[in-house]
Amino acid sequence: MANILILGAGVMGTALAVPASDNGHAVVLAGTPLDDAVVAHMQASGGTHPKLDAPLPGTVRVIADAEMTAQDTDRADLIVVGVSSPGIAWAVDRLNGLLRRETTVAFVTKGLDRKDGAVVTFAETVPERVSRLGTFIGIGGPCIARELALRLPTASVYAARDKADAERAATLFRTPYYRLAASDDLTGVEACAALKNFFAIGVSAMQTRYPDARRADGQSKNPTAAAFTQAVHEMATLCERIGGARSTAFDLAGLGDLHVTVGGGRNSRLGHSLGRDRTVEEAMAQDLANETVEGIDTARVVASLLGAVRLQANGRDAVEFPLAQAIIDAVLGNALFDFDFEDLPTPANAS
Amino acid sequence: MANILILGAGVMGTALAVPASDNGHAVVLAGTPLDDAVVAHMQASGGTHPKLDAPLPGTVRVIADAEMTAQDTDRADLIVVGVSSPGIAWAVDRLNGLLRRETTVAFVTKGLDRKDGAVVTFAETVPERVSRLGTFIGIGGPCIARELALRLPTASVYAARDKADAERAATLFRTPYYRLAASDDLTGVEACAALKNFFAIGVSAMQTRYPDARRADGQSKNPTAAAFTQAVHEMATLCERIGGARSTAFDLAGLGDLHVTVGGGRNSRLGHSLGRDRTVEEAMAQDLANETVEGIDTARVVASLLGAVRLQANGRDAVEFPLAQAIIDAVLGNALFDFDFEDLPTPANAS
Known part of the structure; x- marks a missing residue:
């Protein structure tokens, strides 16, 4: 005992x-x-x-x-x-x-x-x-x-x-x-546990952005699955930049925790609002009044990690982290959430 | 053109x-x-x-x-x-x-x-x-x-x-x-595309096995997220045994396609029935009458890949692929689906 x-x-x-x-x-x-x-x-x-x-x-x-x-x-x-x-x-x-x-x-x-x-x-x-x-x-x-x-x-x-x-x-x-x-991989587990809140905002936004009235949950599936995959890969690269191992993002603390965080909790509710074309200010004034959304704090740190903080989406520059950038633009720049699949790189199959 | x-x-x-x-x-x-x-x-x-x-x-x-x-x-x-x-x-x-x-x-x-x-x-x-x-x-x-x-x-x-x-x-x-x-990685993409049907049965079973009446979709989330993570890792190892690259399982053809397959389609519907303690024979006679479930065919091949085909769950042997084994036991052995978390290995964080 x-x-x-x-x-x-x-x-x-x-x-x-x-x-x-x-x-x-x-x-x-x-x-x-x-x-x-x-x-x-x-x-x-x-x-x-x-x-x-x-x-x-x-x-x-x-x-x-x-x-x-x-x-x-x-x-x-x-x-x-x-x-x-x-x-x-x-x-x-x-x-x-x-x-x-x-x-x-x-x-x-x-x-x-x-x-x-x-x-x-x-x-x-x-x-x-x-x-x-x-x-x-x-x-x-x-x-x-x-x-x-x-x-x-x-x-x-x-x-x-x-x-x-x-x-x-x-x-x-x-x-x-x-x-x-x-x-x-202490640093990796800690990094992924924080990053998943941030990425859950973006993946959850895709759940509401392209509704499908023919499904019980009203959600289309292709856009969310693609965003989930992209989130895991961007999380792996960011985890590495923070000093953790890539592989941690592909395990329980990364994709596992992201899976549970999408669709439940405050970060996800913020994402659902963004997906319905509300700004973060509107969402925080309405759906999430008086609540703390940890992914917003994480967005500030991720923005500094990405180096170039584009607070407004100005044209379609090639970016290494298109999903992270779309979340940052919406959450820090109060812009409409706009994760355009044209921004997706044509990656190798390597993880 | x-x-x-x-x-x-x-x-x-x-x-x-x-x-x-x-x-x-x-x-x-x-x-x-x-x-x-x-x-x-x-x-x-x-x-x-x-x-x-x-x-x-x-x-x-x-x-x-x-x-x-x-x-x-x-x-x-x-x-x-x-x-x-x-x-x-x-x-x-x-x-x-x-x-x-x-x-x-x-x-x-x-x-x-x-x-x-x-x-x-x-x-x-x-x-x-x-x-x-x-x-x-x-x-x-x-x-x-x-x-x-x-x-x-x-x-x-x-x-x-x-x-x-x-x-x-x-x-x-x-x-x-x-x-x-x-x-x-042609072989890896092909392998994952087939394996995801099989694993979607098991992950979907976890969606219905532990209901949560307080959620809109009636589903608890921890068991499914853990099973999803486990599925991706077992898929990576099986992909490798078939001659593909592990990394392919952690990308669009693997975790991405698994994500979309869980919760929609026939493999998932079979899983939902298994999670509600129906046998595969009952499910195929009722919910899926006259339908083809591709994951069942894949289960036969995966069983031979695992070497030891235990058609009935007889005791809690340590197994390398606890989720795959639980799916095989249910789908080929007509047993109740029983993915016990005690069978989970205590793995390294490596993917």
Whole structure:
């Protein structure tokens, strides 16, 4: 039995308590200050998160931010940071205040960052911000939290610089319904987990851009399948530029997570609006009022990665990343989404 | 302007007449004997195929099998074989009877075959059966014929042993809405095009096996995304065993075509039935009565490729191809579909 401390009682942090607890580990789930109401609800309701359908196993201890002490971190064999990207500063502060020895920390939080002029992942910037962070574990792959909490079959990948560390962490969480691969491409897993939000906007836009009234879901299929393929290839090249392995984009953290992100969630809903010829400003004012769309932040970083930021589509220049460029033009330039297949390169079949 | 002869007035053969004709080529669309009623309908209706929503351009000449002569093949710069796999024998006979000089032939028809004990594609067996077949072109990628005929954005790949031949053929068909890559991995494109029908059965089964009443489409997402990723990787390894390149499975003919095939068509409908705990016999007697499901034929060949054909799931042996094995057990063994995530390997992140 191990002791696992999860920081953040959002849906993903909470869902990870299920396999950890099913494996017989002692799990403490600590909310952020923003989670106080959720924590109170869970404490009063026998562990049912308001956005999840199933209660947590009774062995999970749910506490509010104010209740968490250094004893909780002292005991922890592994800490999970389960906050979304705006919460990373809170997690860094809390870890710096509480950690009294080097501890392994697994991050669900994803985002791209800049460091010394280069685009990097949290795996390159967070460790130096947390003084006693032992091993950094990145968690990627196609996982909707609600489905994991329901114990539906889910596959994910745990990554660390040393694959043995990744496998050690994965062993704590792996169950018959939560199948975990281990990878030493930490940067690649982190990069793909952030990039998939960005590309999901573009692929989802193709789902609504060419409607097909003869299908139950109203969507044509050829444009989306082509855009999905193009997205995976552009993600592979960008992953490589960030320092990850191409192959990671062709596995769970890349095409797998992109698959699950298209058609569900806020990035996809933004894409669906763009596909219906709304601008990003219109979409954010209407369908997505008061919501954070992580793929928009990623778009800013991808734009700097591409070098030439064309904020408006001005003519049909040959571009190396036609789908990324179309997303950037729409999301940062507030232009209509226009992914023209004439911009597709005539590529070799090599991936 | 080139002369293009299309053999087979099925949906795909007919749809290919649209971009060819839009490019200004003279197109003759010749039905098989089974297409006589379709040809009569098209001749009477100004070129509207009963299963397509748009009429053909008026310049396309539609003729019945009996009207086709050696003059048509003499004139053709390129012939397209657009029949489904059961029609390949007819196409071979007709080509042998009509061809008076070496001619390039592009094949939409896909299937796996056996030759000297090995599993091969039509690219390895058809050329020696057609005495004047010049260059063999394989066409792959995510393309629903009805959508191509409607000129919706579609990407595909044309393959030949020599990439310049593939590019020459692609040039005849490439339009702003029909974007074509060229590949020299003919065997890989042919292998993936056949394998995707088989794997679409398994991925589609996961769409119905774990329903989610809270979604509009009633489907959970984690199990399908994991199965999709697993399918692409198993397809890559099988593609390699057949003599193709792994990378082809990660491109349009592989993951792209799998994407479009899951959720539409007969292979997918069989998968949906299997996911609802029907046996293949029940599915073929009910949902798919009197229909041909190409993935079932492919399952027989894949079973021989895997070496050990376990027609019944007897225990949880470690298997290299857990998804392929689950499909084979269900489709050839008439067992309930049982793709247990416990059978997933804990793979490296390499593709």
